[in-house]
Amino acid sequence: MKRKITLKQIARELDVSISTVSKALRNSDEISEDTKQKIQAFAKLYNYRPNNIALSLKNRKTNTIGIIIPEIVHHFFSMVISGVENVANNRGYNVIVGLSNESFSKEVINMEMLANGSIDGFILSISKETQQLQDYHHFNETMSQGMPIVMFDRVVSDIKCDKVIVDDLKGSKNAVEKLITSGCKSIALITTKDYVSVGKLRTQGYLEALHEHKILPKAELILKMDDTLDYEVHLDALESEIEQLFKTNKTIDGIFAVNELYALSAMKVARKLGLDIPKDIQVIGFTDGVLSKHATPSLTTVSQHAQQMGETAANLLIDKLEKEFDADTEEEFKTVVIATELIERESSR
Amino acid sequence: MKRKITLKQIARELDVSISTVSKALRNSDEISEDTKQKIQAFAKLYNYRPNNIALSLKNRKTNTIGIIIPEIVHHFFSMVISGVENVANNRGYNVIVGLSNESFSKEVINMEMLANGSIDGFILSISKETQQLQDYHHFNETMSQGMPIVMFDRVVSDIKCDKVIVDDLKGSKNAVEKLITSGCKSIALITTKDYVSVGKLRTQGYLEALHEHKILPKAELILKMDDTLDYEVHLDALESEIEQLFKTNKTIDGIFAVNELYALSAMKVARKLGLDIPKDIQVIGFTDGVLSKHATPSLTTVSQHAQQMGETAANLLIDKLEKEFDADTEEEFKTVVIATELIERESSR
DNA sequence: CAACTTAACGCAAACGTTTTCGTGTTAAAA
């Protein structure tokens, strides 16, 4: 159970000073070839590695980035992490994960835990509760201390920071247009209540698509679910609402849902009612996850390129971290929009 | 862009020494009430928080644990992380994530990156490549430096460390017995090649169940897929193999698959061949994920309680970290077995 | 031979804490 060896121990063992050892290992030409060789050999033998914590303290730089997300058991978010991890590792950074579980206080606590020197910057997607409370003091405080933040997906426009978003409006508009050009006349929308920014935008895209094709939107074709509570729990409620929707609107021939699960539920109910997909009803969902790919019929979806979002966010953050030189030039913040892509599968034609 | 305030700055500002400030903030009775109040008020005003890195260096303890997993875009692993994060946070620890992507070298590099002081201990599940190469030097080296490791799910018996596993054998045996008692006479197995420990055990469970019910296993009913390459890629190959299986063995009335995707593929093929589930063929899978729950028909699976595995692993690790006092008493390692549970859904009866 | 350069190394500060051990002041006890 020998502890990791330190410079001091090497120095004592070889009867030189600590600085000599340090310089020798960094191949400084202040040190003679002889001693360098001796020290390097010894260090290699004992598998010396500089202590990261000491380095962090000295350099005031941890080479670690924190990522705060609402939940991790979620295809989209785990894909984002995967992207972040990927470029972070390649650029010499570690990733430390915090989960808010959609709770405001956990988000705040998590950020405070990490903001005290543990990391160099944040990548985050804000929780639903934070979006509702509209309390953003923790973001401002963090940034005022010189710690950069990159927000992704669920962002807030009031905060000045780098952002990576998806064009929710355009993505859903495209999807609905696809339904229209495929012959749908009566398209229903299954969405969430409005306080979540992305849900709002997707609803708007739906409306714009209808408008541009001179189709009058009907209120009874729009189903707004309350997703404050975990939606898995309310699956039954969802399904019965959808069934109601179908039964009172026999003309429905297309469905656009703002997430995978809503779309799948719609398909399930449709099948139960004896409707064929995509012959009688076409379905398109938002968010491309495992469910869409492996459902039968497989689901046409709007892909958000989650991994690419993570990669972009990580690059933005690290770029910012690595050129903090300009003290006076006004800091500028970018907003990168990741293009969505319609992945066509069996649920549409 | 004011940096975070330090003890030194407070000391200078209030014209006292650094140690006085430190003691005052920790409410030491060495300091007079007056100065304590003054210092605490000042610290609160400037929102002083001790620098974590400095604390880590001083205490030789980072209060951070590292978790290395093969991939994160995977229901099982993200559930485990969720469990780890949960107890870690409650016990005052942070979690830093490393992905091996099933690669030996990435696993080694990731561990080396973290082992140099960044974390206090590891929780990990080894990559497929490591399992094949059977090269475990990085685990031994890490542990010989006094850094504890907890392995979960994919463990290696040669290594002496804490482990959290699932009773793969018993779990799959139960599942197959369930099929038998539900009337299945001819049960096929869809599994992976043998080098992955868990696949091997699940196969064994299948065989034992058959044996105990006096059913002779037939080689032609066992389909062994090569999953070294990403299985999503080989989905087509999988399906055609399963189709072949069905066509050459018309008697099959039950399927046990060692993971979700295999089970889903089997259901898909069965339906394509006009077979009804669960009337003609019953299907049970291992690993309870989103796919199983939302498939139609929903899939009966063996749940591994992934979150609980993560929680258990984290508790084991932190327990070990927080009682390193006994220097001589022989260190002992626990292996916790998490009971599996058969989640009955529509694909069986 | 005196003055100067150069090579090779050590000292010490710094990063931000905590904590042990002084030390000076004041008040109480002898």
Place this chain on the structure above:
DNA sequence: TTTTAACACGAAAACGTTTGCGTTAAGTTG
């Protein structure tokens, strides 16, 4: 008045690095 004890605080070491600068000895130059 002298001794003692309590009180309130500061100095310094330690955690493990890196680095600017000082120092020594040898060698070089005029």
